[in-house]
Amino acid sequence: MVAGMHVSHLSLRDFRNYERLDLTLEPGVILLYGPNAAGKTTVLEAIYFLATTRSPRAGADRELVRFEAQGDIGVPPFARLVCDVVRADGRVRLEVVVQRRSDEESPGSISPTIKTVRVDRKTVRALDLVGNLRVVLFTPADIALVTGAPAERRRYLDVTLSQIEGRYVRTLAHYQKVVQQRNSLLRAWRDGRRPLRYAGDELAFWDRELAMAGAYLLRERLRAVVDLNALAGPLYCRMSGSDTPLVVTYQSSVAGIDPASDSRMIEQAFLAHLVHLRDDEIGRGQTLIGPHRDDLLITVGNIPMGAYGSRGQQRSATLALKLGEAELMRARTGDTPVLLLDDVLSELDAERRAYVQDVIERPGQQTIVTATGTDDFSVEFLKRARRWRVEDGRLYSA
Secondary structure (H helix, E strand, C coil): CCEECEEEEEEEEEECCEEEEEEECCCCEEEEECCCCCCHHHHHHHHHHHHHCCCCCCCCHHHHECCCCCCCCCCCCEEEEEEEEEECCEEEEEEEEEEECCCCCCCCCCCCEEEEEEECCEEECHHHHCCCCCEEEECHHHHHHHHCCHHHHHHHHHHHHHHHCHHHHHHHHHHHHHHHHHHHHHHHHHCCCCCHHHHHHHHHHHHHHHHHHHHHHHHHHHHHHHHHHHHHHHHHHHHHCCCCCEEEEEECCCCCCCCCCCHHHHHHHHHHHHHHCHHHHHHHCCCCCCHHHCEEEEEECCEEHHHHCCHHHHHHHHHHHHHHHHHHHHHHHCEECEEEEECCCCCCCHHHHHHHHHHCCCCCCCEEEEECCCCCCCHHHHHHCEEEEEECCEEEEC
């Protein structure tokens, strides 16, 4: 049987509305219920942050530090998040500290916060934490995966693949730096701040860097989309009661590539397009092709769900993609990820609610679910779930 990783303990200090929290968690299904703004979603956010070093909802890390936090003597206010993770290969402790700078309000500060990341008490780069705990998060806002801008769908693939393969997250970070540097040069030539006669030689280096990193990212994304179609497509059928599956199509800005293309073929196609677009890119001051410009087309029966799907179809498609993401992680790593489901049943009918409750009770899987109450859950589900009532940043065993 596929093993299931789980969070066995979560500790928070001055994170969002939690002054302190020490919570022991068990494998299986955990239900957090209570009124809005009580702190349910914050628990999910904390676990997601410990898995990815990113908040799914904060615009800036400084928002994560509790507003009334005082810090220690001589130390600016900070939020500390710690969790213990049980995996098939042993246990690991993850810690992230987000600290406000003492000169936060002064001009010229690079960032208003300092982020420190530790794995088993050893300070590491944020990139090196990713993958130690794998999670899949679903929130009502995730419908933007279907209805929102292309950046939402790119982020979905990037978060998934970064948790599966360490090389992916490192290559993605390198690619983003190359795009930034290349764009800076393109703008300099466009604005006349650098002589154009050297553009060809200088761009040749950055083109190679861009194409090598981009080819790897594209290859991994194309592979993932093939697998997601096999996994999320049937999930959508079962959830919607339809015989027509969900289909995900990768729309690449690099023409002439497909899932059968290997990295070398993609790299060569990428380089050829960059040469062809050179004058246009200089004129516009930006890199016009690559993984950072791509999109996913999500359809059911050739109908684009973002533009023409009903609200119910869009929500079912989003949930199918999220559950498919969990299946992909399980298939690729041999570990079952932790499911974090925020208000997952609120817009589903009774049949879909029953299906989702059955899916999230999979053996070997830790699932943490939030809701405002217990009415949407079956009696059998409530008997098996470990329940916590959440009020004003405090958890009470129910």
